Amino acid sequence: MRVALFITCFNDTLFPNVGIATTRLLERLGQRVVFPQAQTCCGQMHYNSGYQREALPLVRHFVEVFGRAEAIVAPSASCVGMVRELYPQAAAHSGDPALIAAVAALTPRVYELSEFLVQRLGRTDVGAYYPHRVTYHPTCHSLRVLHVGEAPLQLLRAVKGIDLVELPNARECCGFGGTFAVKNADTSLAMLSDKMRAVLDTGAEMVCAADTSCLMQIGGGLHRQRAGVAPVHLAEILAATERSGA
Amino acid sequence: MEGKPLPLFPQAARVALANTQLRRNMGKATGTIRDKRAAVVGEMPDWADLRAAGSAIKAEVMARLDEYLLQLEAAVQQAGGQVHWAGDATEANRIITDLVRAAGADRVVKVKSLTTDEIGLNAALATAGITAIETDLAELIIQLAGEKSSHILVPAIHKNRSEIRDLFRRTIAGGEDLSDEPRALAAVARRYLRAQFLSAPVAISGANFAIAGTGTICVVESEGNGRMCLTLPPTLITVMGIEKILPTFADLAVFLQLLPRSSTGERMNPYTSLWTGVTPGDGPQTFHLVLLDNGRTNVLADTVGRQTLHCIRCSACLNICPVYARTGGHAYGSVYPGPIGAILTPQLLGVDQAKSLPYASTLCGACYEVCPVAINIPQVLLHLRGQIAAHAGPRDPEAVAMRGLAAIFASPRRYRQAQRWARRGQRLFVRGGWIERLPGLLAGWTIARDLAPIPQQSFRDWWRTRQEEEAP
Numbered sequence: 034m035r036v037a038l039f040i041t042c043f044n045d046t047l048f049p050n051v052g053i054a055t056t057r058l059l060e061r062l063g064q065r066v067v068f069p070q071a072q073t074c075c076g077q078m079h080y081n082s083g084y085q086r087e088a089l090p091l092v093r094h095f096v097e098v099f100g101r102a103e104a105i106v107a108p109s110a111s112c113v114g115m116v117r118e119l120y121p122q123a124a125a126h127s128g129d130p131a132l133i134a135a136v137a138a139l140t141p142r143v144y145e146l147s148e149f150l151v152q153r154l155g156r157t158d159v160g161a162y163y164p165h166r167v168t169y170h171p172t173c174h175s176l177r178v179l180h181v182g183e184a185p186l187q188l189l190r191a192v193k194g195i196d197l198v199e200l201p202n203a204r205e206c207c208g209f210g211g212t213f214a215v216k217n218a219d220t221s222l223a224m225l226s227d228k229m230r231a232v233l234d235t236g237a238e239m240v241c242a243a244d245t246s247c248l249m250q251i252g253g254g255l256h257r258q259r260a261g262v263a264p265v266h267l268a269e270i271l272a273a274t275e276r277s278g279a
Numbered sequence: 280m281e282g283k284p285l286p287l288f289p290q291a292a293r294v295a296l297a298n299t300q301l302r303r304n305m306g307k308a309t310g311t312i313r314d315k316r317a318a319v320v321g322e323m324p325d326w327a328d329l330r331a332a333g334s335a336i337k338a339e340v341m342a343r344l345d346e347y348l349l350q351l352e353a354a355v356q357q358a359g360g361q362v363h364w365a366g367d368a369t370e371a372n373r374i375i376t377d378l379v380r381a382a383g384a385d386r387v388v389k390v391k392s393l394t395t396d397e398i399g400l401n402a403a404l405a406t407a408g409i410t411a412i413e414t415d416l417a418e419l420i421i422q423l424a425g426e427k428s429s430h431i432l433v434p435a436i437h438k439n440r441s442e443i444r445d446l447f448r449r450t451i452a453g454g455e456d457l458s459d460e461p462r463a464l465a466a467v468a469r470r471y472l473r474a475q476f477l478s479a480p481v482a483i484s485g486a487n488f489a490i491a492g493t494g495t496i497c498v499v500e501s502e503g504n505g506r507m508c509l510t511l512p513p514t515l516i517t518v519m520g521i522e523k524i525l526p527t528f529a530d531l532a533v534f535l536q537l538l539p540r541s542s543t544g545e546r547m548n549p550y551t552s553l554w555t556g557v558t559p560g561d562g563p564q565t566f567h568l569v570l571l572d573n574g575r576t577n578v579l580a581d582t583v584g585r586q587t588l589h590c591i592r593c594s595a596c597l598n599i600c601p602v603y604a605r606t607g608g609h610a611y612g613s614v615y616p617g618p619i620g621a622i623l624t625p626q627l628l629g630v631d632q633a634k635s636l637p638y639a640s641t642l643c644g645a646c647y648e649v650c651p652v653a654i655n656i657p658q659v660l661l662h663l664r665g666q667i668a669a670h671a672g673p674r675d676p677e678a679v680a681m682r683g684l685a686a687i688f689a690s691p692r693r694y695r696q697a698q699r700w701a702r703r704g705q706r707l708f709v710r711g712g713w714i715e716r717l718p719g720l721l722a723g724w725t726i727a728r729d730l731a732p733i734p735q736q737s738f739r740d741w742w743r744t745r746q747e748e749e750a751p
Contacts, residue, residue: 042688045738046698047731052738068742074688079681081642081661083668087685094689122658177644206601210641212677217289217639218723223296223605224641225728253728256713 036064037102039143041112042074048245054272055108055146061272062150062159072098076123077115082212085123092123096135104153105143108268110175110243113145118178145175146268147243151184157191162275164194167265168237170228170251172244173206185243185267192270198235202227209250225254232262239265285612285624288635292606301437301607308436309597309604315544316595316649323540332533334653337589340524341579347491347524348570354494358556360566367573368398375400375483375516376407378567382514384409384480390498390505391415392485393431393592394518394571396614397627400483411483412475414504416468423450429608429616431594432542437607440464472504482508482563486519487591488534489568492527495555496568499538499548509552515563520571522579522588534591537651541593574627583662587622589652594619596646596656602639611636618646622659630666637663676720695739702733 036059040052059066076091095116099105107113117140124136150156169189175181189197208214208224215221228251232240240255242248245266252264295301320326340347352362363378365371379387387404389395389411401411401422413422417435421428424446428434435443444459451471457463484505488497496517498505509515525531539548557566578584597603597617608616613624613633621640625633637660640646646656671678687697708714714730716722724730736744 040738042694046701047733049734049736049738049741053741056742068739070739070742071691073691073694076685076688079685081664082677082681083637083661083664083666084678084681084685085661085665086669087681090689091685119661173641173643173645177648204645206641206643206645208601208641210643213638213641215721215723217292217602218726219289219296220292220602220606220639221641221723222727223302224601227605249730250728253724253730256729256731257715257727 034064035103036066036149037099037105038066038068039072039075039099039105039107039112039116040068041107041109043112044108044245047249048266051108051245051266051268054266054268055106058159058161058268058272059106061274062154062156064154067102069098069102075112075115077112077119078211080115080119080123085126089123089127092120092127092136093132095120096132096139099143100135100139102142104149105139106146106149107143108146108243108266109245110145110172110179110181111246113143113148114174114178116140116143145179145181145243147175147184147188148179148181150271151187157187159188159191159271161191161271161273162193163270163273165239166196166198166235166237167239167241167270168198168200168232168235169203170200170207170232170240170242170247171203172242172247175243176204181243188267188271189241193275195270198237200235200240201231203231207247207250209247211246214250221250222254225250229254229258229260233260237262239263239270241265241267241270243267284632284634285628285636288606288610288612288639291610291612292639295607295610296605300439300442302605304437304439305604305607308433309599312433312544312598316541316598317544319540319544319546323536329533329536330651330653333537333591333651334589336525336530336533337652338586340526341522341585341588344521344524344579347526348521350491351489351494351524352570354490354492355556355566355568356494358494360494360556360568363567363569365569365571365573368571371398371518371569371571371573372400372403374569375518376404376409378514378516379404379409379481380407382481382565384514386410386412386475386479387481387483387516388412388414388475388479388508388512389418390482390484390500390508391418391434392483392518393614394485394520395483396428398518398571398573400518412472412479414472414475414508415500416465416502416504419468419472420446423447427609428614430597431592431615431617431619432597433594437609472507476504476507476511479512481514481516482512483516483518484508486517486523487538488525488531489519489523490526490528490531491524493555495528495553497531498552499535500550500552501543501545501548503550506550506552509554510562513563514565514567516567516569518569518571520573521575522590538591538593541591541595541649541651578623578626581626581662584622584626584659586654587619587626587659589654590619590623591652592619593651595649595651599645599649600640601643601645602641606639611639618656618660619654622654622656622663625663630663631670634667637667680720698733698737702735705732 076088079088248264
């Protein structure tokens with residue numbers, strides 16, 4: 034299949050390794066990855082912060098860039114959530130019938146990485162090797178917007194060498210919430226400290242998630258505490274093989 | 280409703296976050312109710328259908344609220360009750376005060392009612408020389424402590440039992456020494472309240488549901504204090520928001536399953552009181568129903584915000600909310616705290632009065648998931664944020680930043696350029712390979728979080744390099 038990689042501006046700029054891992058993983062599984070270079074940002078930050086008028090040109094841009102792709106895959110549940118859940122609302126609000134139709138045609142082809150692997154490709158064992166103790170934090174948007182369910186855990190359980198340990202109160206938000214993290218910094222940190230306590234209680238070396246935004250929050254807090262627990266994106270684990278020397 | 284703006288949530292939350300006793304009380308209490316709810320909802324095979332039915336019934340009510348209200352009025356009058364219409368809090372308080380005076384009373388007993396809290400009834404009655412006695416245990420605690428409720432269902436959730444023991448010793452225990460055993464605390468309250476129930480000439484209640492077709496009012500509660508208030512005093516005054524209507528008696532079957540499981544985590548609440556007007560020789564012989572708008576018709580007029588009126592005040596969204604569980608209810612500055620408060624308060628008061636509330640959420644979606652009538656709270660939060668951002672001034676720092684970023688993201692060329700500038704600009708902040716301090720709008724991030732610097736090569740740079748290497 035020809036897979037258009039929706040890298041997300043966040044990963045493109047701050048976490049390029051996640052994009053590289055996603056590319057290598059998909060290619061290893063026999064997919065033809067293309068990267069539409071005109072892509073920028075899906076508009077999630079603007080839309081979620083109330084700047085919905087400002088987000089609309091970004092919605093249009095995304096639809097132009099990805100409109101004809103067979104499958105669009107992103108290593109980010111929240112950005113996929115923006116496209117699938119909120120683009121239809123944004124389009125409806127614009128009142129532009131052409132945009133409404135284009136969005137309706139596009140959204141069924143947009144996948145978060147674990148969804149694409151498990152639901153579309155029917156793969157849970159992707160041949161990964163990752164000899165580390167890992168705990169998995171299911172991000173809010175993967176759980177409650179995309180409803181990816183067990184897909185990420187099915188993928189992780191099939192990884193060779195991994196010691197996957199359960200995270201207590203896993204379904205609770207890490208406190209990131211986009212601009213919430215700075216606007217309501219104190220509350221965000223109170224939520225983060227409970228999440229970090231849960232992560233540390235597992236004795237894991239790595240905390241894994243499907244969103245680098247949440248990992249930036251959890252990882253940023255752990256680094257400040259010099260906790261010795263590192264964030265890792267799901268794609269990075271799944272891309273690792275015995276040959277790549279994880 | 281006009282008034283002075285509520286305190287800002289981030290500042291108000293800071294007080295609660297620093298209070299270790301409150302953090303512990305809140306964490307423990309919300310966690311307990313959360314688990315109870317999950318267990319009793321989980322055992323219902325048709326919960327999704329019930330939830331859809333609840334949502335559909337409420338949507339139908341909102342679509343034809345004008346008709347249902349007139350139906351209700353006629354049915355209540357037919358059954359011997361009197362109906363009063365109140366446009367706002369002031370009008371409602373005036374009506375109720377006049378009714379109490381007409382009954383010749385200077386004292387009323389009250390069933391727990393958020394609506395009366397919303398309109399500030401107790402204070403209005405006090406001004407008129409009328410004493411209002413709260414009879415729900417937690418409401419009584421709050422009243423005796425001179426505090427405000429911090430939870431829709433369990434108003435004293437922020438207090439533990441030793442704090443309550445100390446309070447009762449100072450107030451209603453009549454000099455008696457007290458242990459902090461719940462049974463002993465309840466006994467003191469019971470003795471005090473019993474005397475009030477038997478002697479008060481007027482009771483004031485809210486309403487959980489009102490059946491348009493029959494004029495029947497329904498109140499659900501756990502302690503039996505409601506049943507006492509609704510049956511003993513000769514005059515009963517019920518205040519309800521106009522959105523509490525259900526079309527038919529059969530609709531109660533849906534809501535009496537949804538509400539107790541979602542609120543207290545019980546299969547059924549202990550007391551469900553239903554009455555239709557006045558029954559000669561049985562219960563109150565005078566019944567007044569005060570129908571309150573107080574901003575609700577404005578909410579109704581907003582097609583996205585309207586679903587907020589579906590709320591049945593179960594408080595499942597409070598208990599599941601990771602923000603509420605840490606800040607408690609007072610930070611929301613209103614009688615409606617938590618996620619539902621974050622969307623209801625700004626709509627009732629006007630968004631200008633409560634600008635920070637729609638931002639008091641990470642959009643984690645847990646509230647929407649547990650809402651028994653499927654109110655899409657995140658959607659309404661975004662809708663309200665949109666109204667706030669649209670009115671941000673031209674020099675508002677966030678608006679300036681957002682508009683600038685939108686212009687950058689609109690063009691792939693400007694986007695790539697901005698990536699390069701950011702990489703160069705960050706050098707000012709990187710110390711020892713990490714960013715530990717940021718200025719301006721981002722300063723909040725580095726209070727207790729580090730940030731990895733922007734890598735030298737973006738993903739698109741990597742992609743292009745690879746393409747070039749692969750090219751013949």
